[in-house]
Amino acid sequence: MVVNRNYLLKNNKMKTKAILMFTAFTIFSLLSCNKQSGLDQASENVADDNAVGDAVFEDISNTVDVADITLSNYQDGIYGKSSVVSDSCPSVTIDHPTDAVWPKTITINYGSGCTGFYDNTRSGKIVIVVTGPRKTTGSVRTITFDNYFFNGIKVEGTKTIESLGYNSNQNMVFSVKLADGKLTLPDGSVIERSVDHQREWIAGFDTKNIWDDEVLITGTSSGVTINNVAYTNTITTALHWTCACKFIVSGVVNIEREGKESVQLDYGTGNCDAVATVTKGDETKQITLKHKYRGMVR
Numbered sequence: 001m002v003v004n005r006n007y008l009l010k011n012n013k014m015k016t017k018a019i020l021m022f023t024a025f026t027i028f029s030l031l032s033c034n035k036q037s038g039l040d041q042a043s044e045n046v047a048d049d050n051a052v053g054d055a056v057f058e059d060i061s062n063t064v065d066v067a068d069i070t071l072s073n074y075q076d077g078i079y080g081k082s083s084v085v086s087d088s089c090p091s092v093t094i095d096h097p098t099d100a101v102w103p104k105t106i107t108i109n110y111g112s113g114c115t116g117f118y119d120n121t122r123s124g125k126i127v128i129v130v131t132g133p134r135k136t137t138g139s140v141r142t143i144t145f146d147n148y149f150f151n152g153i154k155v156e157g158t159k160t161i162e163s164l165g166y167n168s169n170q171n172m173v174f175s176v177k178l179a180d181g182k183l184t185l186p187d188g189s190v191i192e193r194s195v196d197h198q199r200e201w202i203a204g205f206d207t208k209n210i211w212d213d214e215v216l217i218t219g220t221s222s223g224v225t226i227n228n229v230a231y232t233n234t235i236t237t238a239l240h241w242t243c244a245c246k247f248i249v250s251g252v253v254n255i256e257r258e259g260k261e262s263v264q265l266d267y268g269t270g271n272c273d274a275v276a277t278v279t280k281g282d283e284t285k286q287i288t289l290k291h292k293y294r295g296m297v298r
Contacts, residue, residue, distance in 0.1 A: 040280075046225055047265045047278040048287060050233060050255055053183060053193055054248060055291050056150050057159070058217075058241055061176065061199070062210070063126055064141055064161060065243075067092070067106045068134050069208050089114035090122070104130045113149070118246050120291055124148035135172070137165035151292045157181035157193070164198070172201040181223065192223040197235075204243070213243040217251070230258040245272035247289045 070092055095105040106128040113123035125146035132139035143159040157180045164173045178195035185191070197219035204213035217239040222232045232255075239251030248267045255263045264279040267289075274289040 042227075043260075043263045043280045044278055044285060044287065046231070046255060046257065047263050047276075049191060049226060050231075050253065050265060051247075051276065051287075051289050052153075052291070053191060053221075054239075054253075055289070056153060056155060056183060057178065057181070057193075057195065058248070059120065059150060059291075060126065060143065060155070060159060061161070062213075062243060063108060064128055064143060065213060066210055067108060067128055068130075068141075069210065070094075071104065071106060071130065072133075072208070102130070102132050106130065110148075118291065120151055122148070122150055134163055134174075137163055139163045152186045154184040155182075156184070159195075161199075167200065169200075172205050174199045174201075176217075176219075178221075185226070189226045190224075191226055193221055194223055195219070195221040197221070200238075211244050215241045217241060217248075225257065229260070232256045236264075239267065240270065242272075246291070247274055247276075249273075 071094065090108045090110045093107045093109070095107070097103060097105060108126040108128070110122040110124060113121055115121045126148055127144050127146060129142045130139070131141075134141070139162070141161040143161070145155050145157070148155050157178050159181075160175075160177045160179070162175045162177075164175055167173050176195060176197040176199055178193060181193035181195065183191040183193065197217055200216045200218075202214050202216055204210070218235050220232065220234050222230070225231055234254045234256075235251065236254050237250070237252040239248045239253070241248050249272055250270045251267050253265045253267075255265060257263075261280055266277045266279065268275060268277075276287055276289055278285050278287055
């Protein structure tokens with residue numbers, strides 16, 4: 001049988017072309033699938049880590065608010081210069097460093113650890129120096145930490161809360177600054193954080209029931225991620241924090257990283273849940289918020 005040489009060449013070329021087209025189509029399909037699969041893991045992680053950082057430091061603000069209520073119930077001079085007002089876990093001690101009414105030092109001691117609301121475990125001490133009643137404009141609460149851990153995360157830094165008085169809405173406003181903030185995670189990695197926020201009290205400020213407290217948070221924070229990348233966070237829609245919910249219920253944070261495309265963390269529209277969304281460019285993914293570092297959650 002005689003086979004036409006030109007026919008074979010033509011047939012082989014067609015097969016080669018078909019294979020190349022199939023290969024190109026396969027690669028394109030895989031790339032398309034990868035693009036649609038969601039955000040890159042690094043962007044999701046940075047949003048997740050930021051949410052944990054928010055949870056840790058907002059929990060401290062809540063602790064200070066509880067301490068203020070404890071202090072308002074404390075009668076000056078009755079108990080002497082140092083008084084234990086709670087001997088459970090945590091124990092709470094109020095000291096007068098001088099004979100003057102102010103300042104006062106509140107020490108909240110969780111000892112070797114105890115578990116409280118929302119199954120959060122704390123250990124070590126939070127120390128608060130108070131210069132005056134929180135309704136007094138200019139009064140300051142300076143918070144430091146003595147071997148303090150929140151769900152296995154070591155917390156360091158100096159947090160300063162200053163009363164700015166009432167705004168035009170007749171809501172009390174506080175300046176909140178964090179200097180040299182540092183979260184050391186259970187695996188030894190570190191997140192650095194500085195904060196310049198304002199907290200506007202929109203409900204519950206004048207009551208002694210912490211569960212009706214609601215606050216709007218605005219401002220910026222900055223620092224270094226676990227991977228040693230500088231970041232700056234800007235709250236573009238005020239974060240709505242309420243004591244009755246485990247997590248921030250609404251608001252948006254824009255996260256900018258050095259050399260990376262920005263990421264937006266959206267806490268939702270007010271539902272008391274653990275759902276948030278992360279957006280990078282035109283890609284969005286839903287995440288579940290938590291009070292623990294992602295490396296601790298399996």
